[in-house]
Amino acid sequence: MQTSVQSSEPSSPSAGLSDTALLEIRGLRKWFPIQKGFLKRTVGYVRAVDGVNLAIQPGETLGVVGESGSGKTTLGRCVLRLYEPTAGEILLRDGERVLPVHELEGNALRAFRRNAQMIFQDPYSSLNPRMNVLETVGEPLLVNNVARGKELEDRVTEVILQVGLRVEHLRRFPHSFSGGQRQRIGIARALVVRPKLVVADEPVSALDVSIQAQILNLLKDLQAEYQLTYIFITHAMSVVRYMADRIAVMYAGKMVEVAGKESLLTRPRHPYTEALLSAVPRTTSGRNVKRTVSAGEVPDLANLPAGCVFHPRCKYAVDRCRVEEPELRPVDGQLVKCHLAEQLSLTGIGPSPNGAGRK
């Protein structure tokens, strides 16, 4: 695998893009101000994304997993400039050029957005209630001058059939669909312009296993055909195992482990990854398997602990962990942000013949 994440500090300003990467994120931060009182005085910051470095290869699927509230959605939104990053660089290869996404404005930003789409986690609030399916899915084609009229309707029809909706649905409004149908409207809208980069935020969470399989296969087929690149955010480990090439694990706004999916899942190197995997339900036999719930408080992003952010909950923590923050560094071909990565022997998900579960 490629060692495509750089060490903790952001490197020199946007010189070039390393080797073959399609997208490179350097020192990315998004801090939300916490405001108090009538004057909206800023009393602190929620460090939703705090110094993330990542490189993604063209045609790759990077799975992003991690605790709820760890900054996955915020990261995805920053990459697409739906949020303004507080600091950091986002570089995208565009043919021979390298686009500084974090600085784009006007037409250049619009052109970038056409090629980079998001599938939103919350389909309900991301769809305009006053636009029917044809208008919703057709809008990106229209605003980007890709198609109009009959051609637009044909392209919309093609993609909504691909996601398992029907022609009869074209003139219906978002509120008259089920949760899973709405999610598929959002997927169709993101895919209709044939983007190069898609940030898919929990794209199949509301779908039954059969339609989920259909959508996941569709995403894979489009990737094979058009060299699509995915940042695939999910809580479902079985889905990430099926989709991803590499997996990045986020905790409290930071990447704590990045590795090829098989090694990460079977042989995690970071104690948080181990805790996360131990909680995956692994039965459909109806007999209850007790899951480990990791002890301790979820971190306060406005008030992070000193040293390793995971230390208050880490069962392996030593004195050093309380004072010194570990770097994200290569260990046996994986990238791990833990002082003890070499010593620890952690448990992942072993193959078990009768186990199955979505998460």
Next chain:
Amino acid sequence: MTSASTNDKLIEVRDLRTYFYLYEGIVRAVDGVSFEIRQGRSLGVIGESGCGKSVTAQSIMRIAPEPPARHVGGEILLHLGPNHNGEVIDMLKLDPRGERIRSLRWKEISMIFQEPMTSFSPLFTIGNQIGEAIQLHLPDLSKKQVRERTIDLLGRVGIPQPKRLIDSYPHQLSGGMRQRAMIAMALSCNPRLLIADEPTTALDVTIEAQILELIANLQQEFNMALMYISHDLAVVSEMSDEIMVMYLGLVMEQAETGEIFDHPLHPYTQALWRSIPRVEGGQDRLVPISGTLPSPYNLPKGCPFYSRCEHRMPGICDAVRPPMIEVSPNHKVSCFLYKSEP
């Protein structure tokens, strides 16, 4: 999950039919669904996206938008507790905007919605909104007590720093935090029946496990009944005593959890089991169920699964709807491949 400590019925749904009358045609979202849940017990509901799970739940709460929705048939009997002399109410007979139903919602029957944003207003903080639900049923509490109770609830559903986040607006929370705030609101009045519609889809596995444990504990403590709708078969199996499989507004199969996982009978249930992605990996390609769904405006008169069923028998299955039969004790299926127990 809980032991069957009682046989007391809590809710009985009989032949429920909820249709949507749209300009393009009639959507038969729920077309003859029957089940019951006893106190302290849990029913898992699974089935294809769009098969009518949420509409069934909305019908019980009487929050399906009328119009375009109409409850064209059936009854939903809610058995009130001893405090009400065992009164039985047909929810479908109540005025959906009336006083009576409002006294039952949240307190007797409460619901965690599939999309948390549908239940929160963007204009008020989550603390205000949960507090309001609490105040509604405990009007004697002071403002301070309501706030304390809200903070306590938010903490119990795993919201970090509840003292700070109680004053957040919904958009300031992550997807999973919003979902947990929704769960806190649903649990705020200790309901006797909790309908959980995909309650943990936005949660990581650790928090999910914590929430499931909380719900299971409430079941034990207050003998709360649970209707648990989810696509996540592993979680459904963890939470439910019994499982009901729906397809196109109809019930295809119903049995105890262990039984239905070990011996799925309906061809749709069997196909569903085959398309589960495995966390242990090793799948080059997932296999969705093949074939096309019939038009929702024009359902076949025979078996609804006919167009996709690998065992279909022309002339039999497409002629009339297969009746629901009991193949073995408590294992019911609607398919012509099976005969009732002699």
